[in-house]
Amino acid sequence: MSIEIIIVLLSLVAMLTALIMDKMRPGMILFSVVVIFLCTGILTPKEMLEGFSNKGMITVAMLFLVSEGVRQSGALTQLIKKLLPQEKTSVFKAQVRMLPSIAFISAFLNNTPVVVIFAPIIKRWANYVKLPATYFLIPLSYVTILGGICTLIGTSTNLVVHSMILDAGMKGFSMFELGKVGIFIALAGIIYLFLFSKKLLPATRPETTNEEDGDSSLHLVEAVIGPRFPGINKTVGEFDFKRHYGAEIKELRRSGRTYTNLSEVSFREGDTLVVLTDDSFIQTWGESSVFLMLANGKEYEPAGKKKRWFTLFLLLFMIVGATVGELPGIEKYLPEGIKLDMFFFVSITTVIMAWSKIFPPQKYTKYISWDILITIACAFAISKAMENSGVADLLAGYIISLSHDYGPYVLLAVLFIITNIFTELITNNAAAALAFPIALSLSTQLGVNPMPFFVVICMAASASFSTPIGYQTNLIVQGIGNYKFTDFVRIGLPLNIITFLISVFLIPLIWPF
Structure with missing residues (x-):
C-alpha cells in the first residue's frame, strides 16, 4: 500500500468523521481535505481548481437563481392554495391532490424553496380543516426528493454525477433519462405515502406557546435556524438573541421535544425557534441565510399575474429548450461551438430573470447556497484524488473480492447501500463524490457498462428518507412539524428499501451491463 493511498484513506476517514460530527460546514471540511491532497502532491493545482470552473457546478448555481425567481413570482404560493381543499376532507383525499403535483414541481425546481413556501401554508391549512399537520409535512419533504430524482436538474446530485461522467470522457444523462427509473421510484414512493403515512406518522405534536402578550403589534414567528446563524453551538444564555434580532425566544423545538427553560440549551442548525416579535422581523431576515424558513401564519400578497405567467414561460423555455437541444441531429444546424444544453438555457433564463427583476439583481448573491457549490467543486477534486492515488481501484477490488462469483448485480446493490449510508450521514453531493470513482473502477475491473x-449512485445519493440530517428539507419540516428523529426512521426506512429494490431490479434492465 503506497503512501498516497494511506494519506487519502486517512483523510477520507477524517472527513467523514468531521461531517458526521458537524463541527464545520461541509464545504469547508471538503476544502480542507482538498488542500491536504494539494500539499502532498496527490492533486495538481489545475486538478484542484477544475471543479470550481465545472459546467455542472455553475449550472447548479444558476438553478438556485431560477428557483428564487419562481419563488418570488408567487407562482408556487398560488398553486398550493389551489391544490389544498378548502372544505372538510380526509388525509388521503388531500394527499392525492397535493403529493403528485408537488413531486412534479420539484422535478424542475430546487427542493428547498418548494418546501420553504409550502410547509407553513400546509400547516396553516391543516389547522383550518382540523387535520394533523404531521400527516403532511414529512410527506411534503419526501415527494420533493422523489420528484427530484426524475430529471437531470431535479437535484444537484444528478448534475454532479452527470458532470463527472462527462469528465471521464463518456456521454452524460439527457434531461429525462433518469426518469426511466426515477418515475417508478416516485410512483411507488407516493403510493406508499398514501397508504402508510397516516399509520406511521404521529397524529399530533402539541405546541405549548400561545400569543398571550398584551401588545397587539407583536405576534409569534417560527424561525428555522440556518447554517449562517452566528449562535450555533452557543447556549441561549451565551448568545443574546434579543439584542441581535429584536425578538424574544418563547420556545425551542428539536427532534420532537419542546424546550421552554432555555438558558442551558445550545443552538443547532435545524432547530425551530418560536419568537415573539413584530412585522419587521420577517421583512429584515426573510431573505437571509441566517434562517432557513420564517413563518408567522399570515398571508402574503403574491406578485402580479403578468409576472407569474412570464416566470412560468421562462421556466418552460429553459426545460423545453434543453430537452430539444439534446435531440439527435440538432447540432449540425448550429454554428460551431454552440451546444444547446441545460447550461446554455439556464444561463439565458437567469439573465432574463435578473434584467426583468423577477428576482432583485442587486441581491443575487444572497440566493445562492455557496456552501453547496464549494462542496460540489471540492467533490470533483476528491474524486480525482481517489483515482490518482489508487484508492478507487483498491476499494473496488476489495468490494469485488467480498462478492466474487456473484456478478455485477450484487455489486450494484452493494454500491447502492454504501452510497445511501453516506448520504444519510453526510451530504448527498459528498456521497456521490466518494461513490463515483469506486463505480468507475468497479465497471472497469469487471469489464461491464459503467x-x-x-x-444507482444518483438514486442512492438522493434517497435520504431515514434521518432528518441527510437532506435540508427534512430538517425544515422536522422543526415546523415538531417531529422526533424516530418519526423519520419509522416512515423513511421502508422508503429507502423500496428505492433500493426498484433501483437494483430496474436499472440493469434499462441500462444493461
Missing part, C-alpha cells in the same frame, strides 16, 4: 453504476 452506466448502471452511475445511475
Whole structure:
C-alpha cells in the first residue's frame, strides 16, 4: 500500500468523521481535505481548481437563481392554495391532490424553496380543516426528493454525477433519462405515502406557546435556524438573541421535544425557534441565510399575474429548450461551438430573470447556497484524488473480492447501500463524490457498462428518507412539524428499501451491463 493511498484513506476517514460530527460546514471540511491532497502532491493545482470552473457546478448555481425567481413570482404560493381543499376532507383525499403535483414541481425546481413556501401554508391549512399537520409535512419533504430524482436538474446530485461522467470522457444523462427509473421510484414512493403515512406518522405534536402578550403589534414567528446563524453551538444564555434580532425566544423545538427553560440549551442548525416579535422581523431576515424558513401564519400578497405567467414561460423555455437541444441531429444546424444544453438555457433564463427583476439583481448573491457549490467543486477534486492515488481501484477490488462469483448485480446493490449510508450521514453531493470513482473502477475491473453504476449512485445519493440530517428539507419540516428523529426512521426506512429494490431490479434492465 503506497503512501498516497494511506494519506487519502486517512483523510477520507477524517472527513467523514468531521461531517458526521458537524463541527464545520461541509464545504469547508471538503476544502480542507482538498488542500491536504494539494500539499502532498496527490492533486495538481489545475486538478484542484477544475471543479470550481465545472459546467455542472455553475449550472447548479444558476438553478438556485431560477428557483428564487419562481419563488418570488408567487407562482408556487398560488398553486398550493389551489391544490389544498378548502372544505372538510380526509388525509388521503388531500394527499392525492397535493403529493403528485408537488413531486412534479420539484422535478424542475430546487427542493428547498418548494418546501420553504409550502410547509407553513400546509400547516396553516391543516389547522383550518382540523387535520394533523404531521400527516403532511414529512410527506411534503419526501415527494420533493422523489420528484427530484426524475430529471437531470431535479437535484444537484444528478448534475454532479452527470458532470463527472462527462469528465471521464463518456456521454452524460439527457434531461429525462433518469426518469426511466426515477418515475417508478416516485410512483411507488407516493403510493406508499398514501397508504402508510397516516399509520406511521404521529397524529399530533402539541405546541405549548400561545400569543398571550398584551401588545397587539407583536405576534409569534417560527424561525428555522440556518447554517449562517452566528449562535450555533452557543447556549441561549451565551448568545443574546434579543439584542441581535429584536425578538424574544418563547420556545425551542428539536427532534420532537419542546424546550421552554432555555438558558442551558445550545443552538443547532435545524432547530425551530418560536419568537415573539413584530412585522419587521420577517421583512429584515426573510431573505437571509441566517434562517432557513420564517413563518408567522399570515398571508402574503403574491406578485402580479403578468409576472407569474412570464416566470412560468421562462421556466418552460429553459426545460423545453434543453430537452430539444439534446435531440439527435440538432447540432449540425448550429454554428460551431454552440451546444444547446441545460447550461446554455439556464444561463439565458437567469439573465432574463435578473434584467426583468423577477428576482432583485442587486441581491443575487444572497440566493445562492455557496456552501453547496464549494462542496460540489471540492467533490470533483476528491474524486480525482481517489483515482490518482489508487484508492478507487483498491476499494473496488476489495468490494469485488467480498462478492466474487456473484456478478455485477450484487455489486450494484452493494454500491447502492454504501452510497445511501453516506448520504444519510453526510451530504448527498459528498456521497456521490466518494461513490463515483469506486463505480468507475468497479465497471472497469469487471469489464461491464459503467452506466448502471452511475445511475444507482444518483438514486442512492438522493434517497435520504431515514434521518432528518441527510437532506435540508427534512430538517425544515422536522422543526415546523415538531417531529422526533424516530418519526423519520419509522416512515423513511421502508422508503429507502423500496428505492433500493426498484433501483437494483430496474436499472440493469434499462441500462444493461
